Amino acid sequence: MSGLTTPQAWAAKTERTLDVVRAAMASNTKRRFTEHWTDDEVRDPLVALLGPKCWYCETTIQRADITVDHFRPKSEVLGEPGHDGYWWLAYKIANYRIACKHCNSSGARFDGMREGRAKGSRFPLLAGLRAWRQRDGLDLEQPLLLDPAQIGDPDLLGFDTAGYARRGRTPYSQAETQHGVCRADETIRILALNATQITEQRSDLMKEVTALAQLPGHPVIQDMIDKRVRPTAQWSAAAATALALQRACDRQLDTPARSAAARPVTTGSTPGHSNVDLHDLLEHLDPVELQAGISLTGRHRNTVHRAVLLHDGRISVWSRPWGTPNSAARAATGSDDIDGWGFWRLTIAGVEQSLAEFRAAHTTPDPPV
Ligand SMILES: [Zn+2]
Numbered sequence: 440m441s442g443l444t445t446p447q448a449w450a451a452k453t454e455r456t457l458d459v460v461r462a463a464m465a466s467n468t469k470r471r472f473t474e475h476w477t478d479d480e481v482r483d484p485l486v487a488l489l490g491p492k493c494w495y496c497e498t499t500i501q502r503a504d505i506t507v508d509h510f511r512p513k514s515e516v517l518g519e520p521g522h523d524g525y526w527w528l529a530y531k532i533a534n535y536r537i538a539c540k541h542c543n544s545s546g547a548r549f550d551g552m553r554e555g556r557a558k559g560s561r562f563p564l565l566a567g568l569r570a571w572r573q574r575d576g577l578d579l580e581q582p583l584l585l586d587p588a589q590i591g592d593p594d595l596l597g598f599d600t601a602g603y604a605r606r607g608r609t610p611y612s613q614a615e616t617q618h619g620v621c622r623a624d625e626t627i628r629i630l631a632l633n634a635t636q637i638t639e640q641r642s643d644l645m646k647e648v649t650a651l652a653q654l655p656g657h658p659v660i661q662d663m664i665d666k667r668v669r670p671t672a673q674w675s676a677a678a679a680t681a682l683a684l685q686r687a688c689d690r691q692l693d694t695p696a697r698s699a700a701a702r703p704v705t706t707g708s709t710p711g712h713s714n715v716d717l718h719d720l721l722e723h724l725d726p727v728e729l730q731a732g733i734s735l736t737g738r739h740r741n742t743v744h745r746a747v748l749l750h751d752g753r754i755s756v757w758s759r760p761w762g763t764p765n766s767a768a769r770a771a772t773g774s775d776d777i778d779g780w781g782f783w784r785l786t787i788a789g790v791e792q793s794l795a796e797f798r799a800a801h802t803t804p805d806p807p808v
Pocket residue numbers: 493494495496497498538539540541542543
């Protein structure tokens with residue numbers, strides 16, 4: 440978003456609209472937000488930054504379907520009764536994100552199944568203090584959703600070779616471990632970034648890039664790779680991940696002595712890690728059972744939900760892998776605030792227990808900070 444300037448005439452026009460919004464709020468009448476964000480003078484420079492693709496799911500968007508999402512929703516905040524929305528940011532370009540209709544408002548639907556509920560007016564906080572009024576500081580908020588325009592946030596998303604978005608290798612933040620939530624996993628859930636159609640096509644793209652990177656160097660091949668990993672290309676983050684993985688493999692083959700000493704790929708073990716995912720707890724499970732997949736069940740509103748704990752610590756719900764018990768439970772139930780550690784139950788040596796009980800039996804509590 441750096442380098443974008445607000446056109447003067449547009450700023451004056453939107454300030455007048457905002458005055459009308461303020462007057463409506465003062466008189467307790469219905470507010471109307473004129474859609475100045477669709478004006479070419481504002482939308483075109485935003486689209487030019489990454490080309491015609493959604494900043495959230497990276498899918499290429501037909502011109503007619505390009506929408507401008509308000510990262511902080513303008514008229515209400517779902518799950519925050521009484522909040523009037525971030526109306527004072529309705530005409531701030533820094534609050535705009537180019538989005539496809541699936542991510543912005545309608546929710547992804549593939550194979551006739553609803554796979555996500557879209558961002559819409561959702562703006563959950565991981566931690567911090569919610570801004571309710573114009574004078575409140577936005578810096579005190581710690582958003583749960585990854586922000587494609589925030590330096591560092593896109594790096595928290597990685598991709599596996601099957602094309603699934605997942606947490607990258609960055610360690611969890613203090614707030615994530617404190618609340619037992621992974622921002623990447625929650626963003627994948629809310630925006631349905633692992634919807635069937637995207638995942639399959641992303642996987643094909645990653646295979647294509649991997650194959651191209653294995654071919655002998657030639658300007659034409661290099662050009663084909665460049666076209667797929669440039670930031671304006673559809674799903675370029677996944678393509679770049681595939682390229683980096685292949686390059687890393689090539690380096691290991693070149694230097695066998697060093698590769699033998701290379702550390703295994705892990706998601707990183709950090710204090711509090713077991714508050715968020717199961718990675719560090721896998722060693723306490725039977726490896727044979729784990730390899731086959733361990734059944735998990737959870738009960739919510741008289742419905743029993745089933746899942747499978749996979750060998751890498753992820754939890755498969757409806758054949759979708761989730762990195763954390765919380766996101767897996769929320770995906771299974773559709774409830775935004777369920778605690779996955781208490782929800783999922785497994786049976787070990789004939790004893791049924793919750794993941795929370797299993798974790799408590801194998802970890803020592805963190806010392807008070
Ligand atoms: Zn999208």
